Amino acid sequence: MNSRLVKTAIAVMGASMLLVFGLVAWFLFSAWWSSPPPILGFGDGPEQPIAFPHTVHVSDAGIDCQFCHRTVSTDEAATIPAVAQCLFCHDFNKIDGSLSESGTAQVELAKLIADLGETQEPINWARVYRLPDHVQFVHAPHIQQGISCSTCHGDIASMQVVKQVRNLKMRDCVDCHKANNAPTDCSTCHY
Amino acid sequence: MATQAKPSTHGAGDRDTPKWEMVVDLDRCTGCQACVIACQAENNIPINEESAFHEARVIQWIRIERYWEGEFPDVKARFLPLLCQQCDNAPCESVCPVYATYHNNEGLNVQVYNRCVGTRYCGNNCPYHARLFNYWEPTWPEDLRNQLNPDVTVRTRGVMEKCTFCIQRIRRATRGGEAVADGDLQPACAQACPTSALVFGNANDAGARVSKLKNDKRRFRVMEELGTDPSVTYLKQVDTDG
Numbered sequence: 001m002n003s004r005l006v007k008t009a010i011a012v013m014g015a016s017m018l019l020v021f022g023l024v025a026w027f028l029f030s031a032w033w034s035s036p037p038p039i040l041g042f043g044d045g046p047e048q049p050i051a052f053p054h055t056v057h058v059s060d061a062g063i064d065c066q067f068c069h070r071t072v073s074t075d076e077a078a079t080i081p082a083v084a085q086c087l088f089c090h091d092f093n094k095i096d097g098s099l100s101e102s103g104t105a106q107v108e109l110a111k112l113i114a115d116l117g118e119t120q121e122p123i124n125w126a127r128v129y130r131l132p133d134h135v136q137f138v139h140a141p142h143i144q145q146g147i148s149c150s151t152c153h154g155d156i157a158s159m160q161v162v163k164q165v166r167n168l169k170m171r172d173c174v175d176c177h178k179a180n181n182a183p184t185d186c187s188t189c190h191y
Numbered sequence: 192m193a194t195q196a197k198p199s200t201h202g203a204g205d206r207d208t209p210k211w212e213m214v215v216d217l218d219r220c221t222g223c224q225a226c227v228i229a230c231q232a233e234n235n236i237p238i239n240e241e242s243a244f245h246e247a248r249v250i251q252w253i254r255i256e257r258y259w260e261g262e263f264p265d266v267k268a269r270f271l272p273l274l275c276q277q278c279d280n281a282p283c284e285s286v287c288p289v290y291a292t293y294h295n296n297e298g299l300n301v302q303v304y305n306r307c308v309g310t311r312y313c314g315n316n317c318p319y320h321a322r323l324f325n326y327w328e329p330t331w332p333e334d335l336r337n338q339l340n341p342d343v344t345v346r347t348r349g350v351m352e353k354c355t356f357c358i359q360r361i362r363r364a365t366r367g368g369e370a371v372a373d374g375d376l377q378p379a380c381a382q383a384c385p386t387s388a389l390v391f392g393n394a395n396d397a398g399a400r401v402s403k404l405k406n407d408k409r410r411f412r413v414m415e416e417l418g419t420d421p422s423v424t425y426l427k428q429v430d431t432d433g
Binding site for chain 1: 293295296299301303304305306342343344345359362366367
């Protein structure tokens with residue numbers, strides 16, 4: 001009777017260990033091979049030095065992506081606009097002027113003015129998307145082939161804080177390249 | 192040894208795909224090392240300090256082989272710029288256990304750094320000593336960090352590297368899909384060469400300079416007898432003083 005109890009205990013322990021091990025293995029493999037398990041998602045985007053709302057600029061003001069991310073159709077990087085680009089619309093001499101900024105906007109724009117006037121340093125935006133160093137991703141051909149920004153970056157227009165929406169692992173890239181008849185030669189991206 | 196350039200076996204029937212080749216005119220080479228420096232700067236190659244030479248751990252994707260001929264005072268210096276020959280029948284490719292080096296459809300011998308596990312078989316099997324191993328993590332002086340080329344991966348310790356024919360420039364030039372005019376696309380070494388000894392181009396384009404020069408009567412290819420079918424053709428130096 002005693003030995004029976006021991007056997008049961010060992011069986012239960014074994015089964016639970018197997019379960020835990022299996023869960024860990026599943027987590028690691030799914031994180032490595034595809035996307036992280038859906039319950040975790042990609043998390044929220046990083047906190048930015050200035051709370052720049054894409055909602056206001058893209059949805060409400062209807063500004064095209066390429067108006068600010070100017071080199072996306074010609075170069076590797078889409079680029080983050082210089083502070084001076086903000087001046088194109090925001091008149092800092094009279095913030096409460098034509099654009100009728102709200103209270104929060106005033107606070108955020110004040111930071112921008114500080115950057116522009118006092119520190120003279122570019123804004124240190126937090127990076128949202130990062131590919132490994134051995135991947136040479138070039139925006140230009142993707143845009144030229146008519147792939148829309150939202151294919152990889154999601155519905156930016158509805159994001160108060162920009163966050164990553166696609167895992168962009170190699171499989172993700174290759175699947176899309178195959179589907180679109182794009183080259184899958186290793187040296188397309190790795191060199 | 193063959194005296195006439197074989198038609199390339201590569202890309203037969205697909206003349207639209209470029210076949211990148213180089214011709215090195217040894218009559219023009221003065222051994223000035225401009226190509227070596229240009230390559231170093233373009234391809235994020237770490238600075239070779241003196242100790243690296245003593246330890247035979249130098250990384251140079253192109254180097255000038257120097258040969259002395261004759262006895263003093265009647266001495267001649269011969270120079271031979273040697274880079275990866277981008278062999279069509281490459282000995283390095285067949286020995287890689289992880290398929291980190293392979294031939295692509297443009298006739299390039301490609302090295303995939305993130306696939307390389309550093310067995311060094313390829314380097315040992317290369318008759319040209321064109322492949323170099325990163326024995327250490329590459330470092331640069333602080334003030335040179337910002338001059339790294341963003342188009343080229345910085346190779347980590349433990350991977351093989353070699354001349355790529357400046358594939359980043361090829362990618363940039365052919366990105367739009369239109370054909371590249373002969374001479375518009377040059378690797379860093381050819382661009383820097385003050386005597387234009389290095390000529391680069393698409394050998395599938397019959398009008399390209401490289402296609403004409405590779406059939407010159409002075410032509411030879413380094414260690415052609417090994418059957419590596421190199422994509423780099425050399426033009427022999429001809430002495431006028433007999």
